[in-house]
Amino acid sequence: MTDSLFSTRYYSYPKLDEDIRDKMQHLRQSIAKLEANLITPDSVDKASKQTEGHKDNSALENTVLAESEVDYAGELNPSQLLAATTIEGKVLVIAGAGSGKTKTLTYRTSYLIESGASPNSILLLTFTRKAANEIKGRVKSLLAESLADNRALSGLDLNAITSGTFHSFCNMLLRRYSGLLGINPKFTILDTGDSEDALDMICKDQGVVRKNMKQAFPRKKTLQKLISTSRNRHILLRDLIENDYPDIAIHIPVIEQLAMEYHRYKRANHLYDFDDIISQVVYHLKNNLQFRKLIQDTYRHVMVDEYQDTNIPQKQLIDYICKPDNVSLMVVGDDNQSIYAFRGANYENILLFGDSYPEAKLIKLEQNYRSTPAILDYVNALSEQITLGYQKKLYSSLAVDGSKPVLSRRSNDKEEAKYIADKIINLKPEHDYNDFAVLSRTSFQSNEIQLQFMQRNIPFIVVGGIKFIEKRHIKDILALVKILYNPNDTIAWHRILTLFSGVGEVTATKITNAITSRNNSFEPLLDPKLTKNKEHIKELYQVLTKAEQQETVADILQTLIDFYLPMLKMLEDNWRERSEDFRVLINLAREHSSLDNFLENLALDPPNDSVAVMGDPEKKEPDAVTISTIHSAKGLEWPVVFVNSLVDGLTPHHRSLHEFEELEEERKLFYVACSRAKTHLYLTAPDYYSSFAGYFDKVSRFIAEVPEDTVLVDSHASKARAEKPESNEPEWW
DNA sequence: TGGTGAAAAGTTTTT
DNA sequence: CTTTTCACCA
Numbered sequence: 001m002t003d004s005l006f007s008t009r010y011y012s013y014p015k016l017d018e019d020i021r022d023k024m025q026h027l028r029q030s031i032a033k034l035e036a037n038l039i040t041p042d043s044v045d046k047a048s049k050q051t052e053g054h055k056d057n058s059a060l061e062n063t064v065l066a067e068s069e070v071d072y073a074g075e076l077n078p079s080q081l082l083a084a085t086t087i088e089g090k091v092l093v094i095a096g097a098g099s100g101k102t103k104t105l106t107y108r109t110s111y112l113i114e115s116g117a118s119p120n121s122i123l124l125l126t127f128t129r130k131a132a133n134e135i136k137g138r139v140k141s142l143l144a145e146s147l148a149d150n151r152a153l154s155g156l157d158l159n160a161i162t163s164g165t166f167h168s169f170c171n172m173l174l175r176r177y178s179g180l181l182g183i184n185p186k187f188t189i190l191d192t193g194d195s196e197d198a199l200d201m202i203c204k205d206q207g208v209v210r211k212n213m214k215q216a217f218p219r220k221k222t223l224q225k226l227i228s229t230s231r232n233r234h235i236l237l238r239d240l241i242e243n244d245y246p247d248i249a250i251h252i253p254v255i256e257q258l259a260m261e262y263h264r265y266k267r268a269n270h271l272y273d274f275d276d277i278i279s280q281v282v283y284h285l286k287n288n289l290q291f292r293k294l295i296q297d298t299y300r301h302v303m304v305d306e307y308q309d310t311n312i313p314q315k316q317l318i319d320y321i322c323k324p325d326n327v328s329l330m331v332v333g334d335d336n337q338s339i340y341a342f343r344g345a346n347y348e349n350i351l352l353f354g355d356s357y358p359e360a361k362l363i364k365l366e367q368n369y370r371s372t373p374a375i376l377d378y379v380n381a382l383s384e385q386i387t388l389g390y391q392k393k394l395y396s397s398l399a400v401d402g403s404k405p406v407l408s409r410r411s412n413d414k415e416e417a418k419y420i421a422d423k424i425i426n427l428k429p430e431h432d433y434n435d436f437a438v439l440s441r442t443s444f445q446s447n448e449i450q451l452q453f454m455q456r457n458i459p460f461i462v463v464g465g466i467k468f469i470e471k472r473h474i475k476d477i478l479a480l481v482k483i484l485y486n487p488n489d490t491i492a493w494h495r496i497l498t499l500f501s502g503v504g505e506v507t508a509t510k511i512t513n514a515i516t517s518r519n520n521s522f523e524p525l526l527d528p529k530l531t532k533n534k535e536h537i538k539e540l541y542q543v544l545t546k547a548e549q550q551e552t553v554a555d556i557l558q559t560l561i562d563f564y565l566p567m568l569k570m571l572e573d574n575w576r577e578r579s580e581d582f583r584v585l586i587n588l589a590r591e592h593s594s595l596d597n598f599l600e601n602l603a604l605d606p607p608n609d610s611v612a613v614m615g616d617p618e619k620k621e622p623d624a625v626t627i628s629t630i631h632s633a634k635g636l637e638w639p640v641v642f643v644n645s646l647v648d649g650l651t652p653h654h655r656s657l658h659e660f661e662e663l664e665e666e667r668k669l670f671y672v673a674c675s676r677a678k679t680h681l682y683l684t685a686p687d688y689y690s691s692f693a694g695y696f697d698k699v700s701r702f703i704a705e706v707p708e709d710t711v712l713v714d715s716h717a718s719k720a721r722a723e724k725p726e727s728n729e730p731e732w733w
Numbered sequence: 734t735g736g737t738g739a740a741a742a743g744t745t746t747t748t
Numbered sequence: 749c750t751t752t753t754c755a756c757c758a
Contacts, residue, residue, distance in 0.1 A: 165747075191748085221753090339745080343748090443745085464745095502734070502735095505734085507734085629745065656744085666745095
């Protein structure tokens with residue numbers, strides 16, 4: 001039994017073909033090159049003692065600014081201090097899980113400013129607005145005293161630091177420099193769904209006829225994904241399709257044509273999908289010398305967070321800005337935590353940093369402030385199974401080892417859920433509910449957990465699920481707003497017009513064509529020939545005209561909602577429940593002064609309102625167990641972490657079993673999950689799991705790969721099968 | 734245009 | 749097995 005649990009001989013591993021081998025070889029060389037440029041607190045010390053002959057203080061401590069109110073050397077560990085005070089050239093910082101990455105970026109920003117960098121020359125790029133705001137906020141409070149006391153610094157406006165997501169930064173550039181770039185600043189943003197709709201429309205426009213095709217033509221979702229992946233990973237559509245979708249290879253010319261049309265369509269109508277926002281800036285940086293120069297002159301100190309998750313256009317953006325030698329660049333990331341390749345992230349970026357910047361330095365943050373040594377041992381053991389990467393080993397300065405991760409096999413997913421619920425109830429006396437998290441490979445895997453928690457009155461919040469702005473009624477209202485803001489937004493027009501009964505694809509197209517050719521006047525809505533005399537469409541005209549005259553964003557929204565509500569009543573029987581969301585929308589609108597602002601923020605920083613709360617709804621931050629996917633847990637930590645569904649086929653996911661790189665990403669995903677835990681880590685696996693996708697009954701290979709003595713196997717697990725009924729209440733209650 | 738039924742697809746999702 | 753998407757027809 002134990003023998004089979006910790007042996008990998010029962011698993012089949014994907015073969016490494018020639019291409020991958022070559023690629024890995026190349027990556028290894030690049031890694032080795034940069035490893036040679038590793039700088040450590042010690043190496044810096046020695047070097048400076050030889051050349052300058054400092055006496056007692058370490059060289060690092062001497063770099064600390066004399067006048068500063070901030071105690072850099074006191075508050076950072078030596079490696080962090082080295083990273084914070086290395087402000088010239090190009091640097092890659094490998095920041096292991098829980099190594100104080102955000103803190104380091106904060107202190108480096110502060111150090112830059114105290115060293116004389118102007119706030120508006122600093123550019124900080126992240127993937128979430130939350131991270132961007134946190135760093136900026138922490139810099140502000142860190143420098144508050146210095147700003148007040150130090151004459152050289154007084155009067156500096158720290159708000160001038162550009163700190164944001166890739167998308168918000170590029171969006172800002174496109175609007176601010178629209179004149180220089182020759183584009184319309186009043187563009188609207190297509191989210192993924194909008195972009196699918198656009199492609200669908202273009203298919204029809206182009207006369208793509210799906211019937212009578214020998215080989216099925218890809219659906220709109222697939223098309224969108226193909227085009228997006230092709231752009232984000234810089235793989236020609238042809239190659240992408242031949243490799244990953246060989247079945248549709250005969251349609252390659254048509255798909256290429258569609259991609260071209262889609263691009264033209266967006267440019268003509270001032271529409272930008274998420275990929276455009278970045279790629280178009282890259283395009284302008286490449287082709288518009290004046291723009292490039294301006295940007296390079298503006299941003300002299302660039303920092304990038306989560307570099308392992310950047311895609312190719314994002315890398316290009318960084319490279320264009322940082323090309324001049326006098327622009328400093330620090331990218332921070334952890335190659336062990338690249339888990340977004342499926343979204344177009346290119347994990348090679350971080351491994352090839354030494355290739356892009358041969359002079360670059362490497363700094364490693366390996367001291368972990370999160371987990372106990374016992375958990376770190378496990379996490380390090382997992383790390384060793386990851387094939388490619390920079391050498392690293394996390395260590396803790398904690399004296400007590402703590403408890404080893406516990407692995408428990410239960411008969412099925414329901415028993416897993418019971419086990420987890422039992423453990424939480426047992427541990428509750430020493431913990432708040434906030435201290436617990438349950439992480440799963442897919443959101444679906446938490447269903448049983450939620451049921452168990454409900455039965456036992458364990459409060460929980462679920463992270464993820466349907467997003468607020470993806471709900472139908474919210475998208476409808478936003479489409480109305482988009483029409484007002486950018487009447488060229490044909491996608492929004494279509495969405496609204498086809499809501500009317502009797503209006504379909506054909507009529508909608510006629511109307512939008514008429515509107516576009518009449519210079520975006522709403523008049524065609526009144527044309528009886530086009531509208532077949534539908535009263536509702538006339539009302540739409542009136543409501544749009546009325547909304548245009550409203551003063552505030554909230555008033556505009558209210559006008560549109562009043563118009564839409566009767567339609568919603570016809571469309572959805574839970575309209576009452578749904579209309580609650582409009583209050584949220586109005587409240588959001590109140591925080592924005594203009595439509596630009598409102599639409600932009602909603603698209604690029606969607607409210608995380610998808611959270612389902614169980615427990616006390618009055619409290620702002622309820623004390624509740626977090627239930628989350630592993631992906632959404634990245635960057636977070638909890639004292640007690642449960643990871644469930646650890647059978648091969650679920651974790652790793654069965655669809656990733658056959659490709660080396662995909663399996664590798666799954667392995668990193670498990671690494672991310674386990675490295676969230678501070679003091680207790682519980683791993684659970686069902687004896688078997690079966691679904692349409694197959695029958696899975698082996699424990700995850702990621703567990704089997706690791707030395708047996710790093711985990712504790714909960715032995716009375718499998719005996720306690722689901723036999724005794726826990727009460728005599730009927731199950732259907 | 735909109736209803737019907739057959740046929741695919743079916744993870745993860747910071748924007 | 750369940751949900752979404754598409755083609756067909758009245």
